[in-house]
Amino acid sequence: MPSSPDIEQTLRAAQLRVTRPRVAVLAAVHAHPHADTQSIIDDVRRDLGEVSHQAVYDVLQALTGAGLLRRIQxxxxxxxxxxxVADNHHHIVCRACGAVADVDCALGEVPCLTPAQHHGYTIDEAEVIYWGVCPSCSAAPIGAAGMQAHTPSMRVSPDEAQFP
Amino acid sequence: MPSSPDIEQTLRAAQLRVTRPRVAVLAAVHAHPHADTQSIIDDVRRDLGEVSHQAVYDVLQALTGAGLLRRIQxxxxxxxxxxxVADNHHHIVCRACGAVADVDCALGEVPCLTPAQHHGYTIDEAEVIYWGVCPSCSAAPIGAAGMQAHTPSMRVSPDEAQFP
DNA sequence: GGTCTGATCTGGAATCAGTCAAGTCTGGAG
DNA sequence: CTCCAGACTTGACTGATTCCAGATCAGACC
Structure with missing residues (x-):
């Protein structure tokens, strides 16, 4: 996990001004990968005191636009x-609790960018999401029993994404 | 595209009651693949007159749960x-206009369910989204110029998903 | 260090997809 | 034809995200 000076360095390298909310947001995402916006807001506030949600949204958008963060949904x-953000990795999402885990790209470096047909599209990214059930939800089938057969639409509050 | 009796047959086969909203929703999705909820509501109302949005949401959820529709987001x-829904196909999404096109699964039948690591998860579906720029947006770079470098967060209103 | 300028932040309100709850209606089994 | 579980209507609500206008601030230049 990068230190605060490292983070400032990163921001400057991306031609972004160094502000306390930006440093805090970047630190929060480094500390808690796959965190949702609300968790990031909470974490930044724990760090800096009152910060508007608007500031966090702006910062997230700026950092995502600069390629310092990646947004997944x-x-x-x-x-x-x-x-x-450096590699083209993918994600496994638990249908029951929403926990997210990283997976390296199955096919190598920048690989899976060649679909069977491209319909004339210029492809620049392949986003792969594996859906399944995480080990802890498999172990506790009570919670997993009520899940949707297809895409889950419930409010997810995965252990992994919540801050302790 | 299936006729109305075909659709009723499909609903009965899935042990679902045949109601006018359900038939209309299924017909609308068959007619306009990758349609968003609002477009479906509009189309159903054009067909039946006033129908509550809640009814359409319920129907979409019921049909998705029964495996008659697939939800992508x-x-x-x-x-x-x-x-x-029969096959495990994937999608190409245009970053500029949001248009969606189908792609057959690159690896065959039920193939891409084996990630490099599985972290103990039980995988049952792999969802692949290729991001790129569609032919018409490539041809008209004016509109494409302002797009985000990463995931687009603007309101998409793709030609393909709108009804003519 | 002081000043300027454009980027960033604040606070509030608006938007919009989706959900909830309670009452009414209806398809289809008997 | 009757009945009732499931489907639909209505209306309000939630929660994530965006928009706006004005205040503040970081960094560059003097």
Whole structure:
């Protein structure tokens, strides 16, 4: 996890001004990959005191636009952010609790960008989401029993994404 | 595209009661693959007159649960539905206009369910979204110029998903 | 260090997809 | 034809996200 000076360095390298909310947001995402916006807001406030949600949304958008963060949004979930942007990795999402885990790209470096047909589209990213059930939800089938057969639309509050 | 009796047959086969809203919703999705909820509501109302949005939401959920429809939701887009559920195909989404196109699964039948690591998860579905720019947006770079470098978060109103 | 300027932040309100709850209606089994 | 579980209507609500206008601030230049 990068230190505060590292984070400032990163921001400057991306031609972004260094502000306390930005540093805090970037630190929060580094600390809690796949965190949702509300968790990030909470974490930033724990760090800095009162910060408007608008500031956090703006910062997230700026950092995502600069390529410092990546936004992921599995069906039925709110937007989540992660700081691992260098590689083309994918995600496994638990249908029961919404927990997200990283997976390396199955096919190598920049690989899976060649679909069977491209319909004339210029492809620049392949986003793969594996849906399944995480180990802890498999172990506790009570909670998993009520889940939807297809895409889950319930409010997810995965252990992994909540801050302790 | 199935006729109205075909649709009723399909509903009965899925142990669902045949109601006018259900037939209309199923017909609308067959007619307009990748349509968003609002478009479906509009189409159903054009067909039946006043129908509550709640009814359409309920019907979409029931049909999705019964496996008659598949729900897809690319990041930054609203929920979309399609009636092609038999195979495990994927989608190409245009970053500029949000248009969606189908792609057959690159690896065969039920293939891409084996990620590089599974972290103990039990995988049952792999959802692949290719991000790129569609031919018409490539041809008209004016509109495409302002797009986000990463995931688009603007309100998409793709030609393909709107009804003519 | 002081000043300027454009980017950023604040606070509030608006928007919009989706959900909830309670009452009414109806398809289809008997 | 009757009945009733399931489907639909109505209306309000939630929660995520965006928009706006004015205040503040970081960084560059003097």
């Amino acid at each position: 599995p069906s039925g979930s709110v937007a989540r952010y992660e700081a691992r | 690319p990041s930054g887009s609203v929920a979309r539905y399609e009636a092609r």
